[in-house]
Amino acid sequence: MADPVAPKSQPPLGKKRAIQRCPNCDIRCDVSLFVEGSLARCGHCGVRFEVHREGSVPPARQQTPAKPPRAAVAPEPPLPRLEGFIVLERIGQGGMGEVFRCSRDSDGLLVAVKILTPQMAAVPDYVRRFGREAAAMAQLDHPGIVRLLGRGKAGQHVYIAMELIDGESLRTWAHRNRPTARQLAMLLAQVAHALTYAHARAVVHRDLKPDNVLVTKDLRTKVLDFGLAGLHAEGAQCLTQSNVAMGTANYMAPEQRKDAKRADHKADIYSFGVMTYELLTGELPVGKFPPPSKVVNGLDPRWDALIERCLESNPAGRPHSALELAHTLEALAGLAKAMQLAPRTRKNTRKSGVWSWLGLTTAIAVVLGVAGLKVSQDHKSPRPSLARALAKKPGPRFR
Known part of the structure; x- marks a missing residue:
């Protein structure tokens, strides 16, 4: 009643x-x-x-005060009209433009289209930077990187079309799934392989963080948002506009904060270390921070060495390439054997030139030897699939 x-x-x-x-x-x-x-x-x-x-x-x-009247919610702006596409919905917004889910007229393929905002489209420098993003992405054809499908200008709209990924950010995925150390190592190894591919083509991401990595339903990673990527070989001065640092501050290498032109692939390695530490511990490595094994019970101390090397303030002290990170992470995942990354102190960082060449020579010899052995053994010991590897649950869980 x-x-x-x-x-x-x-x-x-x-x-x-x-x-x-x-x-x-x-x-x-x-x-x-x-x-x-x-x-x-x-x-x-x-x-x-x-x-x-x-x-x-x-x-x-x-x-108890009276509830204030609800603020009027501003209606969403209408979806743009874009020649060659049917714009279905707005799915995100980045620093340079909005992202829409669209259907391509030619074949009905669902794609993600990033459209430069009208305000930025009116600024020639921003338009050039937007085009440079597309040029960088056009070089990259790797399963771990979001693919560029096209770019152009339709009326007042400047856009790029990318593959539409059915997934969620690595940050959201980790928070929701509470991955084990082994699972996280396998996912991060994929990211490292994608960076290795991009760096070999002189493309530096410059803004690597958990929000810029997607995890698909079949547990594959996709690095996205090369909006801050630069073609290092062409020089970064035009891209960075008076040497202003580009990227998210908490993940930026010291040299990138001081002078954006100095941000090469080693800056991405530093950002990778920050991202890894955060995913392991739930905290950012700011100020005087403990090694992850002191925060996560039972964590393999090799994680400490990996992160310590990545977060060296001197770029020369960091791992030589993202491929080193991939091999170390695959070893942590139990999928491969790799040389352990030893912690590097400031003292031996200064001498890193000689030891780097010696280490590189040794690494090449070992890799060549292992490669020859692997050819004869591949049919006997197939590499475990990613899905099977991630389905296993050993290792500590993170908070």
């Missing part, structure tokens, strides 16, 4: 009117017909409230 409604007027005949304000809309309601402690319903907003006669409103109620 519905609660009786407290009228806003008309007192009972011959009696003094008892008034109580609605705790929701603050309208004066006549509660003369209600007994103490009963429930009345506001005739204006419909909210139920307890009746208190003769001003005996509990202190808690007296202190």
Whole structure:
């Protein structure tokens, strides 16, 4: 049975009117017909409230302010019209433009289209930077990198079309799934292989972080948002605009913060280390931070060495390439054997030139020897599939 409604007027005949304000809309309601402690319903907003006669409103109620009116929600701007595509919905917004899910007219393929904002499209420098993003992506054809499908200008819109990924960010995936150390190592190894491919083509990401890595339903990673990538071989001065650092500050290498032109592949390795530490511990490596094995019980100490090397302030002290990271992570995942990355101190960082060449020579010899052995053994010991590897659950879980 519905609660009786407290009228806003008309007192009972011959009696003094008892008034109580609605705790929701603050309208004066006549509660003369209600007994103490009963429930009345506001005739204006419909909210139920307890009746208190003769001003005996509990202190808690007296202190509860009336709910402010809901702020009007601004309607979303209409979807743009784009020649060659049917724009279906807005799915994101980046630093340079909005991203839409679209159907390509020619074949009905669902794609992600990034359109430069009209304000930025009117600035020649931004348009050149947007084109440089497309040029960088056009060089990259790797399963671990979001593919560029086309670019162009339709009317006032400057756009690039990319493959549409059915997945979620690595940050969201890790938070939702609480991965083991082994699972995380396997996913990060994929990211390292994608970086290796890009770096070999002189493309530096410059803004690597968990939000710029997607994880698909079949547990494959896709690096995206090369909006801050630069063709290092062409020089970064035009891209960085008066040497302003580009990237998300917490993930940027020291040399990138000081001078964006100095950000080469070693800056991506530094960002990779920050990302790895954060995914392991849930915290950013800011100031004086503990090694991850001191935060996560039972964590393999090789993670400490990997992150310590990646986060060297001197780029020369970091791993030589993202491929080193991939091999180390595959070893941590139990899928391969690799040389352990030893912690590097400031003292031996200064001598890194000689030892780097010696280490590189040794590494080449070992790799060549292992490669020859592997050819004869591949048919006997097939590499475990990613899905099977990630399905196993050994190792510590993260908070």
